[in-house]
Amino acid sequence: MESRERVLTALDHREPDRVPADLGGTVVSSIAISTYAALRGHLGLPSRPVRVLETVQQIAAVDDDVLDIFGVDVIPVFANPGSRYQPRFVAEGGGESFEDEFGATLRRPPGSFYYDWQEFPLSEPSLEAMQKMPWPDPADPARYRGLRERVRQLRAGTDRALFGMAPCGHDLFNQLLRVRGMEEGFMDLVANQDFAEAFLERLTRTICKAQELFLDEVGDLIDVQFTADDLAGQNGPLISPALYRRLIKPRWARIIQTIKARTKAKVLYHSCGAIGAFLPDLIEIGVDIINPVQVSAAGMDTAELKKKYGKHLGFWGGGCDTQRVLNMGGPDEVRAEVRRRIRDLAPGGGFVFNPVHNIQPLIEPANIAAMFRAAQEFGRYPIRIN
Numbered sequence: 001m002e003s004r005e006r007v008l009t010a011l012d013h014r015e016p017d018r019v020p021a022d023l024g025g026t027v028v029s030s031i032a033i034s035t036y037a038a039l040r041g042h043l044g045l046p047s048r049p050v051r052v053l054e055t056v057q058q059i060a061a062v063d064d065d066v067l068d069i070f071g072v073d074v075i076p077v078f079a080n081p082g083s084r085y086q087p088r089f090v091a092e093g094g095g096e097s098f099e100d101e102f103g104a105t106l107r108r109p110p111g112s113f114y115y116d117w118q119e120f121p122l123s124e125p126s127l128e129a130m131q132k133m134p135w136p137d138p139a140d141p142a143r144y145r146g147l148r149e150r151v152r153q154l155r156a157g158t159d160r161a162l163f164g165m166a167p168c169g170h171d172l173f174n175q176l177l178r179v180r181g182m183e184e185g186f187m188d189l190v191a192n193q194d195f196a197e198a199f200l201e202r203l204t205r206t207i208c209k210a211q212e213l214f215l216d217e218v219g220d221l222i223d224v225q226f227t228a229d230d231l232a233g234q235n236g237p238l239i240s241p242a243l244y245r246r247l248i249k250p251r252w253a254r255i256i257q258t259i260k261a262r263t264k265a266k267v268l269y270h271s272c273g274a275i276g277a278f279l280p281d282l283i284e285i286g287v288d289i290i291n292p293v294q295v296s297a298a299g300m301d302t303a304e305l306k307k308k309y310g311k312h313l314g315f316w317g318g319g320c321d322t323q324r325v326l327n328m329g330g331p332d333e334v335r336a337e338v339r340r341r342i343r344d345l346a347p348g349g350g351f352v353f354n355p356v357h358n359i360q361p362l363i364e365p366a367n368i369a370a371m372f373r374a375a376q377e378f379g380r381y382p383i384r385i386n
Helices: 003-011 033-042 064-070 127-132 147-157 173-180 182-191 193-218 241-260 276-284 302-309 331-345 365-378
Strands: 052-054 074-078 090-092 095-099 105-108 116-119 161-165 224-228 266-270 289-291 314-316
Touching (some): 033 365, 064 365, 074 147, 127 193, 147 193, 193 241, 224 241, 241 266, 241 276, 276 302, 302 314, 302 331, 331 365
Parallel strands (some): 161 224, 224 266, 266 289, 289 314
Antiparallel strands (some): 095 105
């Protein structure tokens, strides 16, 4: 079975020949740059410059030779950069900073692995300030110039499934925190709701337009479409489900409706944390797949998730706990973890193997190799794991 057919069969809740696998197919299922360089050496592959898939998280674009070794079935499709924004990196005492498209300043201190939001463009919750801040332009023609032909050639040249990622950001709730700061953004949702709703409404229109234009170009060529908005932390929701249902959920329903009107691709929704309280809502608004299936968070037991939601949701991730096993265990523990997650999530289809979120810096390459090899070993259908 070829990769694209394998992925689509699994996402249709049927059993393919084996569990599909992802590494580098999205910005939340890749691998840290430093770890990727070490992994190539561990696999005996030639050294080469590492291409950056996404700047903030400092993750790598995975090369075909690694995809082949690990049996990876999916690759990403991005829009082009916009013509009006070019990140300008500024050296700062051994670290570095830049501004994003919304005017927030991100910094990477000396010795740090990531960039983080540090200065925020909205110092006050006012409509006037919101109008003056930078906003990405989803209708910038540069974003889509040549996109269809590029993706058409990519689809013709690979049997891997194509994962679409539209421009101009993916988050609603999280983006409010990135322009106001975390404390102020949370307060806005309760104490400054007129402003919060105005911001969320404008952002919803921006994201809908970006999805519309992206999918008008390539909606018939992609297999899965990416969305994301973190709703939970380690132990539970970041906001009350009631507040989510009033301010966030209706807007996400519009975004997903926009996507589904323009493509038959499955819709993946990324949220870290203990998102169990929100899963019925995500199903209701049309989400097909959840990611990263943070198995170490409260209420995220994979067997229970599969039993309760397996008929309605696909699980993309959850293949190995990256908080306690992939980073702290040895290859034998990794193999046992992969075996358990495949046993829980794979029967009946609906599962694409990936560890929980991006593979982080300092992870032992031997553990990564053991993880994907275990997925190949235990992920053959029919699943015969007790």
